[in-house]
Amino acid sequence: MSEPSDTLTFEFNGQPVNARAGDTVASALYRSGQRIFTRSFKYHRPRGLLCLSGKCPNCLMNVDGTPNVRTCMTPVRAGMRVTHQNAYPSLEHDWLAVVQRFDWLMPVGWYYKTMTNPRMWHAAEPFVRKIAGLGTPPSLDNVSGNYEHSYRHAEVAIIGGGPAGLKSAIELATKGEQVTLIDDQPGLGGHLRFSKNADNSLAELIAQIQKHANIQVLQGCYCFGLYEGNLLGIVQPRPNPQAAEQLIHLRAGRVVVATGAYESPLLFPNNDLVGVMLSTAVQRLIHLHGIAPGKVAVVIARSPLEEPVVADLRAAGIQVAAMVAPESVVKALGNKRVKGLVTRDARYSCDLLVVCGHRIPDAGLLNQAGARLQWDGKKGAFIPADFPANISAVGEVTGESLVAPGPLPPERDPANKRAFVCLCSDVSSQDLVDAIDEGFDHIETLKRYTTTTMGPCQGRMCQLPAIGVCARQTSRSMAETGVTTSRPPNPGVTLGALAGARHHPTRRTPMHYEHDELGAVWLDMGEWKRPRYYQAQKGANERSCVEEEYRAVRERVGLIDVSTLGKLDLKGRDVGMLLDKIYAGRLSDLRPGRVRYGVLCDEAGIMLDDGTVSRLADDHFFVTTTTGNLDFVHQWMKWWLVGTGWDVYITNLTAGLAAVNLAGPNAREVLAQLTDCDLSTKAFPYMACRSAPVAGVEAILMRIGFVGETGWEIHFPAESGPDLWKALLEAGRKFAIRPFGVEAQRLLRLEKRHVIVGVDSDALTNPFEAGMAWAPKLDKEDFIGRAALQRLAGQQPQQKLAGFIMNEDVLPEDGAAIMVNGQLAGRVTSVRFSPLKQKAIGLAWVPAEKAHEGAEVDVRVGGRLARAKITEQTFYDPEGARLRT
Amino acid sequence: MSFLVRCPQCGNRSVYEFRFGGEVKQRPAPGAPESDWVNYTYTKVNEAGVQREWWFHRSGCRQWFQALRNTVTNEVQDSFFPEEST
Numbered sequence: 001m002s003e004p005s006d007t008l009t010f011e012f013n014g015q016p017v018n019a020r021a022g023d024t025v026a027s028a029l030y031r032s033g034q035r036i037f038t039r040s041f042k043y044h045r046p047r048g049l050l051c052l053s054g055k056c057p058n059c060l061m062n063v064d065g066t067p068n069v070r071t072c073m074t075p076v077r078a079g080m081r082v083t084h085q086n087a088y089p090s091l092e093h094d095w096l097a098v099v100q101r102f103d104w105l106m107p108v109g110w111y112y113k114t115m116t117n118p119r120m121w122h123a124a125e126p127f128v129r130k131i132a133g134l135g136t137p138p139s140l141d142n143v144s145g146n147y148e149h150s151y152r153h154a155e156v157a158i159i160g161g162g163p164a165g166l167k168s169a170i171e172l173a174t175k176g177e178q179v180t181l182i183d184d185q186p187g188l189g190g191h192l193r194f195s196k197n198a199d200n201s202l203a204e205l206i207a208q209i210q211k212h213a214n215i216q217v218l219q220g221c222y223c224f225g226l227y228e229g230n231l232l233g234i235v236q237p238r239p240n241p242q243a244a245e246q247l248i249h250l251r252a253g254r255v256v257v258a259t260g261a262y263e264s265p266l267l268f269p270n271n272d273l274v275g276v277m278l279s280t281a282v283q284r285l286i287h288l289h290g291i292a293p294g295k296v297a298v299v300i301a302r303s304p305l306e307e308p309v310v311a312d313l314r315a316a317g318i319q320v321a322a323m324v325a326p327e328s329v330v331k332a333l334g335n336k337r338v339k340g341l342v343t344r345d346a347r348y349s350c351d352l353l354v355v356c357g358h359r360i361p362d363a364g365l366l367n368q369a370g371a372r373l374q375w376d377g378k379k380g381a382f383i384p385a386d387f388p389a390n391i392s393a394v395g396e397v398t399g400e401s402l403v404a405p406g407p408l409p410p411e412r413d414p415a416n417k418r419a420f421v422c423l424c425s426d427v428s429s430q431d432l433v434d435a436i437d438e439g440f441d442h443i444e445t446l447k448r449y450t451t452t453t454m455g456p457c458q459g460r461m462c463q464l465p466a467i468g469v470c471a472r473q474t475s476r477s478m479a480e481t482g483v484t485t486s487r488p489p490n491p492g493v494t495l496g497a498l499a500g501a502r503h504h505p506t507r508r509t510p511m512h513y514e515h516d517e518l519g520a521v522w523l524d525m526g527e528w529k530r531p532r533y534y535q536a537q538k539g540a541n542e543r544s545c546v547e548e549e550y551r552a553v554r555e556r557v558g559l560i561d562v563s564t565l566g567k568l569d570l571k572g573r574d575v576g577m578l579l580d581k582i583y584a585g586r587l588s589d590l591r592p593g594r595v596r597y598g599v600l601c602d603e604a605g606i607m608l609d610d611g612t613v614s615r616l617a618d619d620h621f622f623v624t625t626t627t628g629n630l631d632f633v634h635q636w637m638k639w640w641l642v643g644t645g646w647d648v649y650i651t652n653l654t655a656g657l658a659a660v661n662l663a664g665p666n667a668r669e670v671l672a673q674l675t676d677c678d679l680s681t682k683a684f685p686y687m688a689c690r691s692a693p694v695a696g697v698e699a700i701l702m703r704i705g706f707v708g709e710t711g712w713e714i715h716f717p718a719e720s721g722p723d724l725w726k727a728l729l730e731a732g733r734k735f736a737i738r739p740f741g742v743e744a745q746r747l748l749r750l751e752k753r754h755v756i757v758g759v760d761s762d763a764l765t766n767p768f769e770a771g772m773a774w775a776p777k778l779d780k781e782d783f784i785g786r787a788a789l790q791r792l793a794g795q796q797p798q799q800k801l802a803g804f805i806m807n808e809d810v811l812p813e814d815g816a817a818i819m820v821n822g823q824l825a826g827r828v829t830s831v832r833f834s835p836l837k838q839k840a841i842g843l844a845w846v847p848a849e850k851a852h853e854g855a856e857v858d859v860r861v862g863g864r865l866a867r868a869k870i871t872e873q874t875f876y877d878p879e880g881a882r883l884r885t
Numbered sequence: 886m887s888f889l890v891r892c893p894q895c896g897n898r899s900v901y902e903f904r905f906g907g908e909v910k911q912r913p914a915p916g917a918p919e920s921d922w923v924n925y926t927y928t929k930v931n932e933a934g935v936q937r938e939w940w941f942h943r944s945g946c947r948q949w950f951q952a953l954r955n956t957v958t959n960e961v962q963d964s965f966f967p968e969e970s971t
Contacts, residue, residue: 228959229899231887251899603926635941635949639906642949643968782915787922 162190424455
């Protein structure tokens with residue numbers, strides 16, 4: 001027995017509890033006299049320590065705010081706060097235990113039989129939620145630390161730190177392989193840690209492991225999944241004082257599974273009483289924690305192999321009243337705690353019932369990886385076989401040295417309401433028998449109907465007994481009955497560990513902090529932050545701010561940051577050929593110094609993106625894409641280049657260039673102050689581009705007009721972003737220039753009926769429906785989508801994107817329904833209040849027969865319908881005169 | 886989904902580094918019959934076995950390449966740049 005050394009204190013249900021170094025929460029509580037650790041899921045039966053190895057549901061508690069923590073696997077830390085779960089008012093006196101008296105009301109498949117209409121469930125849910133269950137989720141302000149992720153590699157990963165895993169690690173590491181050893185227990189050694197017969201070889205093995213440069217040990221970490229490509233999911237609790245858990249993604253060249261075998265309980269009435277413990281749990285308490293878990297014990301065991309347990313009990317000062325064979329057991333006696341055992345021949349009093357259960361190879365990970373589990377009657381276990389490549393197993397998990405403790409399937413009728421197969425959700429052998437009688441006689445349907453093997457223990461305690469009951473009741477062999485499939489995560493993983501730290505990259509334009517100073521109200525566009533509008537005065541509302549920005553652009557001059565546009569620089573002899581192939585329009589004949597609008601379609605003729613294409617020189621083009629589609633367009637271009645051998649070099653300049661749009665009747669006067677470039681319409685007409693310095697910064701100037709006014713889009717090096725932005729605002733000061741945001745831009749373009757691909761169009765929109773029949777140049781010999789567009793060109797679209805203006809003074813929302821004769825007929829894609837029309841205007845999908853001047857449709861606004869008139873007119877400057885002056 | 890894809894340039898990497906580009910298909914000639922285009926645009930073989938696919942190494946060298954992947958086991962048997970394949 002270990003000697004008490006230094007002590008520490010933690011809190012259980014608000015009361016201080018002393019613990020020794022080396023204690024787990026469960027062992028410290030047990031030493032302090034706690035016997036009931038949980039109340040069961042459904043009947044609130046008292047439950048105590050059973051397996052003490054993290055494989056059963058009997059010790060789950062809330063630790064520092066985290067629910068359902070396996071306290072037998074959690075080392076004690078000073079000051080930790082532990083509380084019980086699912087019992088009121090206390091574990092000792094749980095009023096909800098009255099539920100047990102009504103078990104006749106809750107037969108197997110209770111939900112399926114009673115909750116036959118939704119109202120029933122709504123009525124029952126509040127009660128069911130209170131009565132049944134485990135822990136409660138932590139609130140956001142009560143989380144126990146950060147959750148981290150790490151990514152690691154190993155040549156060989158060995159799962160399990162028992163003798164087989166240790167030997168294997170040393171052997172492989174000595175051959176020069178980089179080994180990562182993962183062990184879920186507090187210390188290496190597996191069953192040698194608590195077995196009296198262990199010689200000195202364990203200490204020697206551990207010393208060798210610790211000094212070996214090629215071995216890395218992940219102690220106290222559990223592997224919950226073995227995924228394809230030998231990816232292991234591993235949780236490390238408390239990797240550092242700030243973190244609650246770390247999820248390790250370990251990619252291994254080879255995996256050696258050395259998870260050993262664990263003990264599972266036997267089936268008899270009252271087998272779940274507090275004080276009924278597995279023999280390995282008793283050995284753990286005695287040898288690891290120096291605790292004698294009773295005064296008088298009865299041992300249920302069959303084979304002489306279990307004699308060491310009896311010796312251990314005696315050495316710990318526990319009187320062994322009897323050793324009985326499993327098949328002679330009638331029932332255990334007791335209410336809250338075990339008081340005795342009745343066998344066919346006798347009746348014993350005891351306060352500890354030691355169960356030498358079945359030893360089961362812990363082969364769940366192997367099963368996940370694709371290995372089959374094959375019944376072996378002699379060993380009394382399902383043994384893994386047919387391992388996938390690069391996965392192997394050593395030690396007891398392979399079935400080595402296992403001997404069946406009793407016959408399976410059982411010889412006796414197992415049906416009893418208090419013989420629990422599944423401790424996690426209180427499924428008795430009677431429930432299984434009833435379910436089989438109801439027709440759920442396949443092990444997989446039986447599992448789903450009764451939820452046995454589906455609780456926190458993930459079948460470790462109940463799988464073999466359940467298969468045994470199923471086999472006996474259906475007169476099949478164990479092999480014929482088969483085994484349920486193991487799936488990750490096993491054991492369970494916290495949602496925090498899976499979610500991990502939140503990494504949301506944010507992209508800021510070079511002028512971000514200028515906008516901040518100007519009172520920008522931000523809008524998230526993908527990863528980007530863009531000013532939605534500028535709150536010039538505190539408290540000003542959005543509509544008035546947007547309208548002021550709008551008026552500045554229409555009447556004077558405005559400046560918007562468009563740095564988020566995708567910017568691709570294309571150089572080479574064959575760029576024109578590439579652009580002709582992927583854009584629906586013709587671009588190869590674009591003259592240097594000119595800009596053209598381009599629409600990009602897929603092979604089905606669906607519009608994917610749009611943007612401008614500027615030709616800076618014969619072999620040099622500059623292409624812009626929408627903010628969200630840059631990566632797609634870039635990859636699309638590269639894809640269509642594969643195998644062509646064309647001379648095209650694409651450089652993504654999105655982050656390297658800042659861009660602004662200066663627009664409004666005074667834009668020319670503002671810009672002229674900063675550049676020598678001739679900005680007159682004659683020298684620099686609409687849809688032209690030039691390279692010239694602006695305020696001393698080398699820039700590309702494009703005369704385009706998304707917002708419908710005379711304007712220039714200026715692209716220049718990102719590092720000059722703030723300087724040029726400030727210079728333009730300064731130059732515009734005498735014209736009362738205003739920076740404008742995305743909202744004003746959207747309103748301005750809507751008055752011009754400019755479509756935003758992805759806002760006004762969706763994943764089924766072709767250019768003909770969107771009113772852009774002019775965009776595809778079908779006389780080109782070939783381009784992506786030509787075949788489909790040619791077909792579509794000859795068809796009458798069923799719906800069209802049409803402009804509308806509301807008849808009355810109401811403002812529908814984007815996405816509002818369009819109704820025709822009371823039937824849903826389309827939707828609004830964009831709608832804003834137009835200061836020009838003094839009404840709400842917008843774009844909407846309407847039936848083709850309604851897409852003509854003067855047609856009327858209804859728009860749903862705030863739960864009622866309002867009339868809107870369809871118009872084919874551009875709302876503002878239909879001739880485009882303002883753009884061209 | 887955690888299998889490895891071998892980029893011809895960067896070697897074995899987690900599949901999360903890649904963008905899947907679909908089955909490799911032969912694009913019809915410009916004047917091909919409509920049925921060829923419909924077939925090319927809308928249908929997939931969806932082979933249960935080894936199929937030739939496009940992959941893009943998004944978080945790596947940013948190159949498109951082709952791979953022979955067994956869709957049942959997710960084993961990538963071979964990968965190559967199409968212009969270098971025979």
